[in-house]
Amino acid sequence: MREKRKKCSEAELDRIISEYGDQVLRFCSLYLKGDCYLAEDAAQETFLVVYRKYGDLHDKFSEFAWIIQIAKNQCRNILRKKYLHIEILCEMVEKREQKEEGKKKSLVDEIQKLTWREREAVVMYYYQELSVKEIAEILKVREPTVRQRIKRGLDKLKMVLESEGLYGKDMEQEVKFL
Numbered sequence: 001m002r003e004k005r006k007k008c009s010e011a012e013l014d015r016i017i018s019e020y021g022d023q024v025l026r027f028c029s030l031y032l033k034g035d036c037y038l039a040e041d042a043a044q045e046t047f048l049v050v051y052r053k054y055g056d057l058h059d060k061f062s063e064f065a066w067i068i069q070i071a072k073n074q075c076r077n078i079l080r081k082k083y084l085h086i087e088i089l090c091e092m093v094e095k096r097e098q099k100e101e102g103k104k105k106s107l108v109d110e111i112q113k114l115t116w117r118e119r120e121a122v123v124m125y126y127y128q129e130l131s132v133k134e135i136a137e138i139l140k141v142r143e144p145t146v147r148q149r150i151k152r153g154l155d156k157l158k159m160v161l162e163s164e165g166l167y168g169k170d171m172e173q174e175v176k177f178l
Contacts, residue, residue: 008054017047020064023128024071030123031075033112038078046071068128069138072120079116110157118153125150 008016024046029039049070057066111119124130124138125146132150136143 008051012054013047013051016050016063016067020067021047023064024067027068027071027123027128028075030108030111030127031072031116031120032078034108042071042074042078045074045077049074062134064128065130065134065138068124068130072138111153114153114156118149118156121146121149122153122157 021043025039025043028042028046029036032038032042046067050067053070057063111122114122120139121135124135125132130138132143132146135146139146
């Protein structure tokens with residue numbers, strides 16, 4: 001006999017949104033290159049999917065890791081739309097022109113320059129504080145692949161972090177760990 005799916009009540013959805021809403025929005029914002037409107041759309045879509053598919057949550061996944069995986073997929077769906085690629089490229093060109101005019105580089109801008117694979121690994125590891133194992137499960141890749149993406153991303157960020165005075169011995173130990 002088929003097992004009945006667990007439904008998500010409104011109270012449960014309220015709990016999930018209040019517990020993870022800010023983190024999901026931050027993740028989406030970083031993934032979508034700082035576009036707050038697209039990030040809000042992606043976060044809303046994420047919680048709609050969570051509401052509809054709550055019964056699909058497996059015990060092997062932590063609830064937060066499962067939600068972040070859904071958010072990642074929603075962000076990817078948004079980025080797949082052709083017209084958005086053009087808008088994002090125009091924004092990137094505009095940001096680079098502003099930097100050339102002497103504006104200070106920010107760490108977020110530098111994170112945005114990473115490849116999407118490096119960016120998602122760095123954001124999940126440092127901003128969402130997920131373990132390498134959880135990231136590997138979300139991205140459906142091996143743990144060494146996750147470590148490599150984080151290390152490559154950090155290597156690219158190292159110069160910027162050093163110039164901002166944010167790269168110290170503790171960060172060096174973190175890089176060696178990976």
